Amino acid sequence: MTASWPQTKEAIDHARAAKVPIIVAINKIDKPEAQLERVKRQLTEASLIPAEWGGDTEFVEVSAKKKQGIEKLLETILLVADLRELKANPDAPATGTVLESRVDKGTRPGSNDPGAKWHAELGRLLHLRVGIRQSPCDV
Numbered sequence: 001m002t003a004s005w006p007q008t009k010e011a012i013d014h015a016r017a018a019k020v021p022i023i024v025a026i027n028k029i030d031k032p033e034a035q036l037e038r039v040k041r042q043l044t045e046a047s048l049i050p051a052e053w054g055g056d057t058e059f060v061e062v063s064a065k066k067k068q069g070i071e072k073l074l075e076t077i078l079l080v081a082d083l084r085e086l087k088a089n090p091d092a093p094a095t096g097t098v099l100e101s102r103v104d105k106g107t108r109p110g111s112n113d114p115g116a117k118w119h120a121e122l123g124r125l126l127h128l129r130v131g132i133r134q135s136p137c138d139v
Contacts, residue, residue, distance in 0.1 A: 021080050023057070023073075023076055023077060023080060024048060024050075024058070024059045025069075027063065029061045029062060029069065030065060030066045040053075040059060058076050058079075058080060060072050060076050
């Protein structure tokens, strides 16, 4: 793994320590200079081998900006949870961790921030689809 990816390496190490499945979302696929195969090759250095190459890590190509691949990412999360028989306690509050975030100049976190709104919609969709709650939840 290249030295310029210390946060990625740290995130991989944390996921492995927690013994949770890793799903890789390769973002910015809408950019002309996107090098998807290069990213996959680099992640193999951390033993994340794409399922399409015979490995056990699901890779999903997304563009957060253009909202491409989001449905595929959600389907992949549900598929991995189903195959690994991951269960949640429906009576416990849902929790999550943001690994990387930013607030653009001129915006503020909250309901008026388009990114926060998208995140909230994604959270509601995930909670509804995996059955953690019967109604939309606040994220």
